[in-house]
Amino acid sequence: MENKERVDHLVALKVMRLTKPALISPKIVTCDFKDLPGNILNNYLKDDATSVVGMETLAAGQFLLLPQSFGNIYLGETFSCYVCVHNETNQPVQSVSIRADLQTSSQRIPLTTQQHQSPVMLDIDETLGDVIHHEVKDLGTHILVCEVTYISNYNTLASFRKFFKFEVMKPLDVKTKFYNAESDEVFLEAQVQNITSGAIILEQVSLESSQQFAVKSLNETMNGKSVFGDVTLLQPQESCQYLYCLTPNANIASDIKLIAAAKNIGKLD
Structure with missing residues (x-):
């Protein structure tokens, strides 16, 4: 293989x-002052910029850490990122653009507003x-392709690309059961499970x-409030x-064959 x-x-x-x-928060490594290291570890912990004065051994944080990677991205989220090009030379750079x-797996979507x-x-x-910003609507592997073009010192067009790969995963797992x-009437039980690494608030399930x-929800009390509480x-x-609770309409309720053939009951949203 040739080295480029x-x-x-x-x-x-x-x-x-x-x-x-x-x-x-700081990494806490400490010991009693009577131990062999003495106060070396304690003094090092006090000098740590991320430790809170007077509470060095409580792992309390006072600084915010910006994202170091793309992390987990789930279906339905809005993917947002900041793309920037910085001039690191001691001279102006002409005709700089970002794309x-x-x-x-199925399409290539333009994102930046700068490309126009x-x-x-x-x-x-x-x-x-x-x-x-982009609302993620597909599962699987996604690749963010960033391309920068500019005019080099030789008055020619120069460009380079960087690729950022991440996976889009399902946030929820839905299992259904039917009871005749x-x-x-047919009763449908839908079990919604959070399979992400963080907490999720379900605003609406219908x-x-x-x-x-015809469908009737059995998830509300007599006064119309959710049985799961406000949140x-x-x-x-x-x-x-x-x-x-699903009830067949009158046009098929009188015919057993029509009821048996009715496969499409609706959509869970």
Whole structure:
């Protein structure tokens, strides 16, 4: 395999996913002052910039840590990131532009707003940035492709690309069960489980019935409030069961064959 020569570009590309930061706390390694290390470990912990004065051994944080990677991305989330190009030289760089596309298994989606604008000149230590947003609608592997173009010192067009790969996963797992009553009614139980690494609030779970059935939700009290309370909070791996009663419409209720052939009951949303 031939070794390709490394090209030093005039600008640097940085990409950071925009998610909520996390508190960073010091790594606590301490001992009694009578032990062999004495106060060396304790003094080192007190000098740690991330420790809280007077509470060094409590792992309490006072600084926010920006995202260090793309992390977990789940279906239905809005993927947001900051893409920027920085001039690291001691001279202006001409005709700088950014292009970002999201490559999925089935399509390539343009993301940046800069790609429809004219290239700009970056002065010394100047930055060209763009915030992009995209609602993730496909599962599986996604690749963020970022391309930067500019005019080199030789007055020729130069460009380079960087690729950022991440996986999109399901946030919820839904399992359904059917129960047939002695009447024509059918009861549907839907179990919704949180399979993410964090807590999820279910704002609404509803069943949209087809034209062949009428649906009645059994998840509310007599006064119309949810049986799960004001907020349905699911911790990781927790689940919640919803129950619905389906009644066939009059045009098929009188014919057993039509009821048996009615396969489409609706859509859980």
